[in-house]
Amino acid sequence: MDEKREQLDWVAAAEVEGEKPPEVPPHGPVVWARENLFSSVGSGILTVAGLIVALGFFKGMLGYIFGADRKWDAVATNLRLYFTQAYPEDQYVRVWVAVGVAMALAGLSAAIWRANGRITGYKLGGGSFGLAGGLLTLLLLSPFSWRARLIYLLVALVFIGIGQYLRSVRPKLEVPALGVIVGTLAVLVGSLWVVPYGKHTFVDGQVQPPRPGTVAMTTKLPWTVMLLVMIVAYFVGKAVRDKVSPGLAKGLLSAGWMLLLPIDYFVILRDPALDYGQVFRVDVPIFLAFAVAGSAILWWLSSPHRGEIGRVVAGAMVIGAGVFWLAAAFGLSVRQIVRIDLVMLAVVALAAPTFAGEKAIRRKFIIGWVVILALVNYLAMMVNTPSTVDVPGSFPLGGFSLTLLVASATLMMSFPIGLILALGRTSKMPIFRLLSTTYIEVIRGVPLITILIFFKIILNLFLPDGMVLGNEMAAILGYSLFSAAYLAENVRGGLQSIRKGQYEAAAALGMSTPQTTSFIVLPQALRAVVPPLVSGVIATFKETSLLFIIGLFDFLRIGYVVVGGQTAFVGSQRENLLFVAFIYWIITFSISRSSVQLEKKLGLGER
Amino acid sequence: MTGLESRADMIVCQGVKKWFGDFQALRGIDMTVEEREVVVVLGPSGSGKSTLIRCINRLEVHQEGRIFVDGIELTNDLRNIEKIRSEVGMVFQQFNLFPHLTIMDNITLAPIWVRKKPRAEAEALAMELLERVGIPEQVDKYPGQLSGGQQQRVAIARALAMEPRVMLFDEPTSALDPEMIKEVLDVMKELARTGMTMIVVTHEMGFAREVADRIIFMESGEIVEEGTPEHFFTNPTEDRTKLFLSQIL
Ligand SMILES: Nc1ncnc2c1ncn2[C@@H]1O[C@H](COP(=O)(O)OP(=O)(O)OP(=O)(O)O)[C@@H](O)[C@H]1O
Ligand SMILES: [Mg+2]
Numbered sequence: 001m002d003e004k005r006e007q008l009d010w011v012a013a014a015e016v017e018g019e020k021p022p023e024v025p026p027h028g029p030v031v032w033a034r035e036n037l038f039s040s041v042g043s044g045i046l047t048v049a050g051l052i053v054a055l056g057f058f059k060g061m062l063g064y065i066f067g068a069d070r071k072w073d074a075v076a077t078n079l080r081l082y083f084t085q086a087y088p089e090d091q092y093v094r095v096w097v098a099v100g101v102a103m104a105l106a107g108l109s110a111a112i113w114r115a116n117g118r119i120t121g122y123k124l125g126g127g128s129f130g131l132a133g134g135l136l137t138l139l140l141l142s143p144f145s146w147r148a149r150l151i152y153l154l155v156a157l158v159f160i161g162i163g164q165y166l167r168s169v170r171p172k173l174e175v176p177a178l179g180v181i182v183g184t185l186a187v188l189v190g191s192l193w194v195v196p197y198g199k200h201t202f203v204d205g206q207v208q209p210p211r212p213g214t215v216a217m218t219t220k221l222p223w224t225v226m227l228l229v230m231i232v233a234y235f236v237g238k239a240v241r242d243k244v245s246p247g248l249a250k251g252l253l254s255a256g257w258m259l260l261l262p263i264d265y266f267v268i269l270r271d272p273a274l275d276y277g278q279v280f281r282v283d284v285p286i287f288l289a290f291a292v293a294g295s296a297i298l299w300w301l302s303s304p305h306r307g308e309i310g311r312v313v314a315g316a317m318v319i320g321a322g323v324f325w326l327a328a329a330f331g332l333s334v335r336q337i338v339r340i341d342l343v344m345l346a347v348v349a350l351a352a353p354t355f356a357g358e359k360a361i362r363r364k365f366i367i368g369w370v371v372i373l374a375l376v377n378y379l380a381m382m383v384n385t386p387s388t389v390d391v392p393g394s395f396p397l398g399g400f401s402l403t404l405l406v407a408s409a410t411l412m413m414s415f416p417i418g419l420i421l422a423l424g425r426t427s428k429m430p431i432f433r434l435l436s437t438t439y440i441e442v443i444r445g446v447p448l449i450t451i452l453i454f455f456k457i458i459l460n461l462f463l464p465d466g467m468v469l470g471n472e473m474a475a476i477l478g479y480s481l482f483s484a485a486y487l488a489e490n491v492r493g494g495l496q497s498i499r500k501g502q503y504e505a506a507a508a509l510g511m512s513t514p515q516t517t518s519f520i521v522l523p524q525a526l527r528a529v530v531p532p533l534v535s536g537v538i539a540t541f542k543e544t545s546l547l548f549i550i551g552l553f554d555f556l557r558i559g560y561v562v563v564g565g566q567t568a569f570v571g572s573q574r575e576n577l578l579f580v581a582f583i584y585w586i587i588t589f590s591i592s593r594s595s596v597q598l599e600k601k602l603g604l605g606e607r
Numbered sequence: 608m609t610g611l612e613s614r615a616d617m618i619v620c621q622g623v624k625k626w627f628g629d630f631q632a633l634r635g636i637d638m639t640v641e642e643r644e645v646v647v648v649l650g651p652s653g654s655g656k657s658t659l660i661r662c663i664n665r666l667e668v669h670q671e672g673r674i675f676v677d678g679i680e681l682t683n684d685l686r687n688i689e690k691i692r693s694e695v696g697m698v699f700q701q702f703n704l705f706p707h708l709t710i711m712d713n714i715t716l717a718p719i720w721v722r723k724k725p726r727a728e729a730e731a732l733a734m735e736l737l738e739r740v741g742i743p744e745q746v747d748k749y750p751g752q753l754s755g756g757q758q759q760r761v762a763i764a765r766a767l768a769m770e771p772r773v774m775l776f777d778e779p780t781s782a783l784d785p786e787m788i789k790e791v792l793d794v795m796k797e798l799a800r801t802g803m804t805m806i807v808v809t810h811e812m813g814f815a816r817e818v819a820d821r822i823i824f825m826e827s828g829e830i831v832e833e834g835t836p837e838h839f840f841t842n843p844t845e846d847r848t849k850l851f852l853s854q855i856l
Pocket of ligand 1: 652
């Protein structure tokens with residue numbers, strides 16, 4: 001055993017020494033090439049062959065992209081159409097406010113979650129070399145004018161210089177990753193003010209010949225403001241983060257992200273025409289009634305020794321709420337918001353025993369109820385008020401923003417549904433198991449496009465009188481139900497990876513099934529399936545392009561049909577398709593990169 | 608122990624029988640464990656030791672006979688079960704810590720959510736227990752960053768944080784490297800000294816001899832012999848016990 005100890009000590013000592021690797025003299029590119037590309041005759045031949053193929057491919061690609069007769073004006077002129085379709089010019093500030101809210105949340109989140117990753121000078125230098133390499137490839141293979149090539153060459157040389165400096169002089173330099181990201185964004189936004197990208201505009205539906213100069217004020221000003229909003233939000237977050245409890249701050253921010261979509265869409269972009277008389281006569285009183293009466297009931301239910309009678313009352317409330325919905329289906333209608341509030345109260349009442357106990361906990365429980373009630377009632381009111389935004393057609397958004405809206409709404413809705421299905425399919429209760437399994441197998445057996453068409457055509461027939469779902473909403477609903485089935489199967493994989501000992505340990509501590517599921521099982525199961533979940537997110541995002549087929553004006557349709565069909569840009573379909581593909585790629589590539597980061601972060605605690 | 612003062616019965620098993628399919632794992636167990644008593648259960652592999660103590664907090668369900676814990680009978684009533692489980696702490700062979708939670712969260716989770724303790728109070732208790740098992744400095748780590756012996760001591764602290772009246776140990780040192788066994792046994796000895804009622808399944812004969820008030824020897828789902836360590840190790844009466852002892856000593 002002593003020997004073993006010694007060995008262990010020896011290993012440990014070696015590890016300590018290993019922290020400072022001997023300084024390897026930096027390899028030049030020649031050494032690297034000899035070791036990696038030309039280590040033998042065979043590999044040399046393969047390298048050369050591969051190089052020729054790659055060169056040919058890139059030359060063809062770049063020759064096409066930068067060819068003199070390419071109609072990139074079609075894209076440049078139609079950027080607004082691409083991103084928001086026909087959102088009215090005079091209300092466009094709403095779009096920027098909607099984006100601004102997201103930017104502010106991003107800045108605050110970076111501060112509150114202490115995004116403090118660092119990048120070394122060595123790595124930055126590598127990035128700089130990479131950029132230079134890209135530029136050199138570009139200028140060598142693209143059909144540029146000599147003047148343009150000279151400019152590109154100069155820029156590339158600057159990057160090589162920076163890279164060389166960082167690698168050889170300051171390799172140990174550490175810069176905050178956040179700074180690098182914001183710096184890059186600042187350079188991009190700043191370039192809008194100085195680089196003559198040219199002005200491409202429509203005036204009264206007529207394409208204007210492109211004018212030289214920087215981009216229009218309506219583009220560069222808002223983006224500058226967006227960047228500033230994000231930076232200011234970061235510093236605000238940094239200033240307050242030590243003064244508030246981290247749990248509260250993170251909770252509020254998470255809630256903010258969850259609410260971003262409905263607030264952005266229903267409140268900011270739709271601009272509902274509120275009738276304040278109606279609001280104060282009906283909506284506010286209903287809210288107050290539920291807030292006061294609901295709180296009283298919940299306070300009573302969560303008293304520590306309520307016991308059996310509490311469960312009976314809560315159960316009765318669930319049944320009561322169900323009856324109201326049934327009655328509504330048969331025409332005897334109680335106001336929809338009242339029915340929604342009743343269901344919420346009943347569900348929360350069921351949870352009351354979990355929060356029974358100390359006064360402080362019960363008080364938080366009641367506050368939680370009032371806050372959720374207020375949010376739901378507010379949103380329901382906004383949803384039910386008609387929009388004042390003046391657009392052709394029924395939906396205020398189109399193009400990229402529609403794609404983004406459908407994808408995010410689908411993800412947000414399919415996540416909880418998928419979780420419930422996965423838990424149902426693995427539950428011990430046969431009814432839940434049967435229902436979930438049937439649902440999943442039926443949905444997975446049907447092509448997505450069938451479901452989308454089905455929802456578009458059929459859904460409105462099933463809805464109660466007077467309620468109409470737009471095609472966009474029908475698509476979101478159908479798509480969510482579809483994705484939920486796939487998500488459920490992914491999550492189920494995670495659930496099955498949890499060892500029996502985890503359930504037994506939780507049971508031995510007296511934890512109930514809901515507690516075990518939410519604190520022990522789900523957190524571990526979800527961690528285990530991050531990679532397939534991210535694939536799911538990417539697939540969901542890309543497959544929104546099927547909206548094209550059911551006739552919605554999503555990003556793809558705008559590019560392929562609308563812009564491609566403009567008389568000024570006849571025959572520009574290929575350019576538009578390339579642009580659409582490029583934007584899709586940027587987004588999905590960023591998602592997959594950030595998921596790698598997420599995996600690294602989650603892996604840390606487990607090991 | 609003097610055995611003079613009369614002590615309450617903590618655990619009572621009457622004719623407990625248990626089948627896995629057609630296979631009978633427990634063949635009518637009668638056993639009583641008094642308050643503050645330390646009982647060590649010995650027996651060859653497959654004799655039903657784990658099954659017996661797992662029946663006591665209903666990780667396994669017995670089909671015949673009755674089990675009482677602190678006067679409450681184990682029935683299918685869910686609230687009874689959760690009540691008993693929070694009174695009975697259990698330590699597993701494989702530790703079964705929650706790998707996604709820090710040591711602190713591992714220990715405080717159940718007190719906060721099951722016992723409804725305020726967080727500050729639960730954390731103070733957790734620190735006190737970690738001192739007691741000798742690893743307060745590990746509080747912010749994750750289980751995967753601890754050695755086996757340290758993990759098992761955390762598992763003991765986690766069970767103690769529920770302030771149980773009985774502790775069940777199912778081969779707590781069997782998954783440990785030899786040099787870590789002692790640190791866990793020391794914690795258990797200390798626990799026994801403070802008067803905790805304990806049922807321990809183990810193959811550590813030294814521990815049994817030193818700490819047990821009573822030893823129960825099981826084979827094929829039955830209690831073959833029981834008595835004080837002195838009786839058990841020096842003049843066992845049953846042949847099967849003698850055979851078992853000759854094999855392991
Ligand atoms: N879940 C189960 N299903 C079927 N048979 C089981 C199950 N659990 C235990 N058994 C059987 O019951 C018998 C008693 O098992 P138990 O685990 O109680 O033995 P043990 O005395 O703890 O043995 P060991 O010292 O190996 O842990 C064994 O024959 C075992 O195969
Ligand atoms: Mg066993």
